[in-house]
Amino acid sequence: MAEERRRYDVIVVGAGAAGLVAAEALGRNGYSVLVCEARSRVGGRLVSHQIAPGAAGPGAVDLGGTWFWDHEGFVEAITDQLGVETFPQHLAGDALYESAPAGVQRLQGNPVDVPARRFAHGAGGMVSALAGRLPEGVLRLDEPVRSVEILPDGVVRVQSRTLTADADQVILALPPALAVEQIRFTPALPADLVLAAASTAVWMGSMVKAVALFDQARWRRAGLSGSAISHAGPFREFHDHSGPGGSPAALFGFAPSAGLAGVPLDEIGEVFVHQLSRIFGTHAAEPSEVRVVDWSREQYTAPQTVHPYARTDLYGADVFQLPVFGRLHWASTEVSPAFPGHIEGAVRAGFAAARRVSETPAPAAAPSR
Ligand SMILES: Cc1cc2nc3c(=O)[nH]c(=O)nc-3n(C[C@H](O)[C@H](O)[C@H](O)COP(=O)(O)OP(=O)(O)OC[C@H]3O[C@@H](n4cnc5c(N)ncnc54)[C@H](O)[C@@H]3O)c2cc1C
The missing domain is CATH 3.90.660.10 (Polyamine Oxidase; Chain A, domain 2)
Structure with missing residues (x-):
């Protein structure tokens, strides 16, 4: 049976650190929010393997991002707020x-x-704690978003695997190169934006971690x-x-x-x-x-077609700071002008997107192309 179509203030695409931060901040400020996450877990590039008590454990090891550094104040503030325990990277000894x-x-x-x-409980523990702040029903897993359409009345319609939902605004909290590869936008995104997005490298998207x-x-x-x-x-x-x-x-x-x-x-x-x-x-x-x-x-991290000139100099570019058609807001570590690539960049991008949503007037009509 088809699900009832709901209307939200904001739909967030992606439940990595950036998407979770944006959703939590908006929810706290009274916005109705839906988060569509493609994977069956939250965290994106932050994922930990939990080790059962035994010879090596208990504990967690990180299969994606792991460190943050002293000057990264947003991550520090979030870990404090969430009550997430941290510890120093072991450095002593010779290399x-x-x-x-x-x-x-x-x-x-x-x-x-x-x-x-x-x-202390892995980067996955940190993002789980963040997701735990979202009210029941906000987060939908296994829902890869396939299309984002701006309707004639200015409402944005988002379709994922099983959901069709409407919103005033949408936050694209996934790497820009992945967004333009995976999501069909109507009207089509401007060609220069598509080129910039497609050529923006996914940070650590071409690495093996063992x-x-x-x-x-x-x-x-x-x-x-x-x-x-x-x-x-x-x-x-x-x-x-x-x-x-x-x-x-x-x-x-x-x-x-x-x-x-x-x-x-x-x-x-x-x-x-x-x-x-x-x-x-x-x-x-x-x-x-x-x-x-x-x-x-990883199909939900790295684009299948890696642009031959995947660039890091586009990180934090102006083109990603502007709302697209006045409705769509970018948020992933790649779009952050400060600390792009890092967890810190993702957290900042999440907060920045939430702020832009709050500064954007409600839609009145469809954008002109
Ligand atoms: C191996 C590795 C090591 C790293 N080490 C560090 C480190 O030590 N310190 C550090 O600061 N940073 C590190 N990083 C980078 C850090 O992990 C990232 O900066 C951060 O996690 C990015 O968060 P994000 O929310 O911007 O993007 P992501 O984590 O990529 O989140 C995007 C989310 O969108 C989802 N998604 C994708 N497509 C769709 C779709 N169509 N519909 C719905 N959802 C979709 C994804 O599943 C994902 O959950 C590392 C990364 C890797 C891979």
Whole structure:
């Protein structure tokens, strides 16, 4: 049976950090809000693997974003408000450097990392806490938005997998390149905007992140920080990813997706462990668990057609600060003029979009093209 069509003040497309922040702020200020999220979970590029109590756990490891830094005041304020516990990234000990001709060298100290903080229950715990602030019924999972249409009376009609809903305004809280690939806009978006959106790189959308869990952080006992840089590859950088107090014990690595295209994820995990043991020693050859995400294969993160000149200089561009047709507002980390790419950028973009909604007069008629 068809669902009753409802009218909202605002529909938010995407329940990553930006979309959740925008929805929460608008809801708190009396707006009726619907959030359509394509995945069956919230958080987008923030997702954590929960570890059951056992050899390595309990705890959580991050398969997407993980750190925030001291000067990132919006993330700090949100974690304070939500009562989300944080802890410092482990830095102590020496770093390692791997190159193809010279093998592995030990560096004095850790020039690889800068001081940063992490979420004690994972970045996924932080976004779940944020989603928990939304009133019942606001968030709809498994609802990829497929079309956004401005009707002759100026109302915006949004269609997702099973829903058709109307709103005065819409927040596009997903990377612009993904929005123009996945959503059919009527009227069509201006050509220069489509080009800018399609050529705006998705931050970390072409990276593989792999995490290995261990019964203990033996590298720390050897005076190593867990940080390493490799010019031999395929993984290029490594960091300690253990939980607060070293438990669960974990290391993670980043590799460019392009070099691992077509390789099954379990094989990437094997390659990762092989490289870990090459760099950190044979004890790293036997993790209790390995998790791999190739973010370029995530249909709701990376566009299928990556623009050949995907650009980061368009981050925070003016074109993304203006409402489109006076009804549509951009909000993802890529559109934030400050800290684009970071969680901080996403949070700021969410607040900025909510503010723009509140500054925009209600629609009176359809826009002229
Ligand atoms: C491997 C990795 C490591 C990172 N490390 C860090 C770090 O340490 N520190 C840091 O600050 N940042 C880091 N980042 C970046 C950080 O994760 C992002 O800046 C932030 O999470 C982006 O949030 P967002 O809401 O802007 O976008 P997203 O998280 O991408 O949210 C967009 C949402 O829209 C949904 N969506 C997509 N298409 C549709 C559709 N058609 N309809 C409805 N919903 C849709 C998606 O499912 C998603 O939930 C990292 C990212 C990755 C991938």
